[in-house]
Amino acid sequence: MDTQSCFHCGLEVIQKEEIVFDGKSFCCRGCKTVYEIFADNGLSSYYDFERTPGATPQAVNGRYDFLDNEKIAERLLEFQEEGTSIVSLYIPHIHCSSCIWILENLHRLHKGIGTSQVNFSEKKVRIIFNPQETSLKDIVLMLCSIGYEPYISLENYESGKQGTDRSLIYKLGVAFFCFGNIMLLSFPEYFETEEFWLDQYRGFFRWLIFALSLPSFLYSASGYYVSAYKSIRNGMFNIDIPIALGIIVMFVRSTVDIVFGYGQGFFDSLTALVFFMLVGRLFQQKTYSFLSFERDFKSYFPIAVTQINTQQQEVSVPVYDIQKGDRLLIRNQELIPVDGILISKGCQIDYSFVTGEADPIRKESGDKIYAGGRLLGQPIEMEVLSSVSQSYLTQLWSNAVFEKKSTQHRRSITDAISRYFTPALLFIAVAGFGYWIFRDANTAFNVFTAVLIVACPCALALTAPFTMGNILRIMGRQKLYLKNAGVIEQLAKTDMIVFDKTGTITTSKASDIAFTGVLPSATELSYIKNLLRGSNHPLSRRLYEFLPAAALRTVHGFEESTGKGIEGIIDGNCIKLGAASYVGCTEAANTAQTAVHIAINNDYKGSYTFDNQYRKGLEQLFDSLSQRYDLKILSGDNDGERAQLEKMLPLGTELLFNQKPEQKLEAIKNWQEQGHNVMMVGDGLNDAGALAQSSVGISISENVNVFSPACDGILDATEFTQLAYFLKLSKKALATIKMSFALSLLYNFVGLSFAVSGRLSPLVAAIIMPLSTVTIISFVTLASNYYARKLNPKKGRA
Template sequence: MDDKNCFHCGKEYTASEKITYDEKSFCCVGCKTVYEIFSQNDLTCYYDYATSPGATPPEINGKYEFLDDEKISSKLLEFEETTTHIVSLYIPHIHCSSCIWILENLQKLQKGIIASQVNFTQKKVRITYQPEQTNLKEIVYLLASIGYEPYISLENYETGLNNIDRTLIYKLGVAFFCFGNIMLLSFPEYFEVDEFWIEKYKPFFRWLIFFLSLPSFLYSASGYYVSAYKSIRSSVLNIDIPIALGIIVMFIRSTVDIVFDYGQGFFDSLTGLVFFMLLGKLFQQKTYDFLSFERDYKSYFPIAVTKILSDGSEVPCQVYDIEKGDRLLIRNQELIPVDGILISPKTSLDYSFVTGEADPIEKKSGDKVFAGGKQIGGVIEMEVLFSVSQSYLTQLWSNDVFQKKIDQKHKSITDKVSQYFTPALLLLAFGALLFWLFIDTYIAFNVFTAVLIVACPCALALTAPFTLGNVLRIMGNNKMYLKNSLVVEQLAKVDTVVFDKTGTITSANKMQIEFVGTSLTSEEEQWVKNCIRNSNHPLSRKLYDFLPNTEKQNLTEFEEIIGKGIIAIIQNHKIEIGSDALMGETLTKDNLKQTKVNIKIDDHYKGYYLFNHQYREGLEQLFKDLTKNHYQVKVLSGDNDGEKAYLQSILPENTELIFNQKPEQKLAYIEKLQQEGKNVMMIGDGLNDAGALAQSNVGIAISENVNVFSPACDGIMDSLEFSKLFLYLRYAKDSMKTIYMSFGLSLLYNAIGLTFALAGKLSPLFAAIIMPMSAITIVSFVTIMSKFYGRKINKN
């Protein structure tokens, strides 16, 4: 490249534009930054592939001009607001950790890109950008210029279909063709058929076998060479290194045998090895695809949204039953589960779950609202544009912004084994090679290759993800929906269980209510009902159902103060509904120890609604099971201690009961327990307990037909399954036992295989055959054990 052309993109620059870095010239800061990223990560070999690889490839110039059309580009966007756009692009060329690093640092390459996140298994990158600084077309051309051209098909985006990468299938097919024909041509050698295998034909068939092995060696096995090369360049020894080394050694040795007429070589074993290795990889890939499908399908949120029927009545509706054209009612702090059109005059939406930005976005009637927004303020109505996407809700719930930093013991075991496994394996293989060279050269190379292949820890790598994937599926079938597999391990470590009271150990559906104080007029009851219509608190929902049906009225103002109550203005009247703390004055002492909701209208205290709680079925037995199995049990409540005596009568002795707790006090209490070395699980309703749920090691939100999205929680449990909580904890511990047992089984297989391989009694071909068999054995074992332990949940 000459002195007047940019080293990265090849564009000619003027003297004023020239930027020099690392003795190379660039036309702009962007090109220099891309080069810096590549050079800092040993990826400058990228520039060996083509002249000016950073330039937009000529063949795609004009290819994506259609993205300038907003009607088309908007179909690709999954989120579209004035200051923030989000798009997920399918990148077929994602294949390694270096790809991930580059694609997750796009903000360094182009101004306007806020963040990018890679989903490696789906080969997708999710890009958040500012439309006033860049656009979708520029981002697509940027990706193409650095070698990651996205695959864009409007048909696929509209139907939800994905372009399938069939490279592994093609490689497997070529490997099978080569292996089958070489085996067929090798039969005369196997049986030494002199009548056919005369001297003048033997060299011809041996060279024919050599040429038949080339597609398998050069094409089918190429992935192992590339992976091993990149691993060495990154100074990280992965398991593909010994596999690639074994294949290359077998090929060189076999070629030498044919050239110098030492024998027929190992081409049959070589092609068989590649075929069975790829077969094992395909099995592993299908296994992960299966787990991903099960996870997406089973992990829908067990929440309901309020649907407005044609007669104006309001009914709860499961999120997956929502259809286009339905009219939904969204209350304060509720998640908008689908894209739609706002019908109400105006509202404010918090899209921090989607974008990470907490500033509310103002919307007016007729505006489009996107799934993932949280309603701030009063109640709104909207019309549905698309049916709910469960995978999108799962994606929001599992957003990295809300992930806890969890110590992954099972993962660290795998990492530690992998860290030392490859160097130890290489030392063992070379040691065996040197030892056998002094005894039998022919056997030496067999031993070397067999050791490299038989010790591949593929089964070890499958153990944890497959076990925990099964656990997530089985728990989901039993209406305990966990955020990810790491939560299972945290559940197994829990030693302290903290319960909220209202809406958690008490049932909002079984509660007696009476009013104490100055009787409310029918008009005042209407005002109260219209105010609490906006709230999702369990007491608000129960009181709303208790009050008589009334005409819907609009609120002038609405504010819900967490832990205190509601302040609203309706028909020019100020309504205050909530706890003693909200009232700001000393109230009547009668029944002060009961759960109640105070009512104040135009600064005049009217009285309170008295709630007689009904505790959940199985509560007493659940607490006994927990304490008998050495769990410490605590009850935190924002209510007063009016029911302390009753709780003490049904709860195990020495159960700690703490009342009058504000949300911040609950959080502080969880922190205190953790500082004492406790692994804490918090069970709450996801409303006033959000801080405590986030702080705890495991936070579980109880769902009772409310559409409250709590990204802080690690799991959502159907309230009807509350009595199974101890069984879930026990199942998590049993699952970790399964992982340790399967680790032991996998290591036992490796130990036995290595014993035969080192003794020279295991051929490379047989090692390649039993390697996928070991993975099948491990998968079968963990599946059987997961189902066996899971039966204990299903029986109850």
């Protein structure tokens, strides 16, 4: 009977059951309906990225009626505010570029959906929708109708993880059972024990071995067939093609041997190959899971939050020490690290980091506020509802909204090698078979199979991710927390380093502060301290700690102008703090010292001047960096300390003062246009734009919560002098990758030499292949740990 493929899902269409619509064949009404939905909404491009990418939609039959329960639906949501809700759904069918395209265009299928973003590696789609126009149930049913049914488990969502895929464990168990029994039944053949292995039993045991090989061949190895088929169908070459071909060739050859009585075949080698390959795959999966676990739960951001203790004192505590019931003080521009209840009268919160929406949301006392929002305006107090979720902050930090550059170059190198490796491998296998077939048919099949097995490029593909993963872990232990592995490569390519001054190369831990002018009264000092309480600028924090304790007062109309100053109304008095020009004192505008000027009711009072304390080891760090990098200082302060900095810093270091935040960004952009790979090191507040523009943006964190998702890394201030070490380590990481590439290619060359010459059996090849993976992973781990210890001036810390 004639058959052809369904245009939507690719399954075979029996002629009498064929449904023809719009000149295309479909296997069922479900596939035809999905095609109509896409066509009616202008989404026919879904079929242009991949051939037959879809899945047949299944009937749900009330399966998701539980989502009508609002309490259950709320537990599945990551974020919920008036007009905006966010949910992440796990969708097992995500497998190709067409899936990504259609799932990121869901807003064209449903008006209630704002945006949708796919995490391909985790098979998740993060959907932002308007709960006033649609519901979570409607979205789930819509996904089911187009063949992308989500997997929903309340237990898994509560724990923050999807169900573990145990299919690999089952396949490995079946493969081991088949392999062990076939080896046992093959012993008489190995030792040629004719007195026991009688002719009348030989055939029976051979066919029993054949039967035992079928579960391993058909079930355990099925993943390789599916992967190879999809790769060929999409016109690509992946590493599973030669593996699948080798298994099939070995099975066919062994079956022919038994049918025609040539021998027992290679079923022992076949099942051994499948077993050892699955062991290697399980090893990879467990190692990746380990790296992912460390990334999500141990890479704590070195930020702190201000806690109000039982004595009503404000103390900075590590963000991951916050517990339910704690009371927190959140200042202007600070990120809210936990879900909680607003205690203060009211506030404006910017949730653009979470939702992408720029409009702030008004919250009143008693309202629930969500982690990830940034406070706008005067400080607030909140009560914590749950302890901080570092995995949530990591997710926020890794949001694609903040991807500013391509970091895919490293992966593309690996993909390119695998793409050329597979056809070259097939050519060698066919050539070796063609050479031996005219000399020894048995050797020819052995050569063909051994070549396909021994030269698997798995180890080649693993070297880069495992090296980068281990370097991420090492840097995290030493308090440099990078957004992703791609940042390491960008660090290695850096040729220019730009530093902010205040809060970056200076420390807020110690400084001399003096007042010039008419000394404010005790009441006025109280006004100043209460206004400073809401600001996160390094000078504000230092002055706040310097001033004497004062009773809390309500600040109305709090406003902070980035790079200029702050103002607010207390007890009917207008207080302004900041630059001389901001408070209206033109006479003091040209002062040469770093200062915070004060005006109360437009009456200039004077200024607090700061004798900046530079971080210990700064001169040695700059001397070390100047040997390899072009160094710059970008500061928003005046140039009063130019002479002092010129004495401390290497000759030729460019110093730029009086730079507004937008000028810092433009300066970075200009240097990039000149061909430089620029790393910006700032405090994450006034430098947010420059950090985002730079090739690598590193935010220095001391004791305030000014984390910016736009940065690429967060460095604990105590490790500032380790910058040169981290840069050297990133270069050694790339060197390790190149060495492991060479080692893997050398292994393949030696293995192929033995395989082509007929001196390598398929069984030995199957054992060697996973061992090569273990060897490469061990090499990159040992090499990266060695460099971490060798380069680190603080010995033994890696």
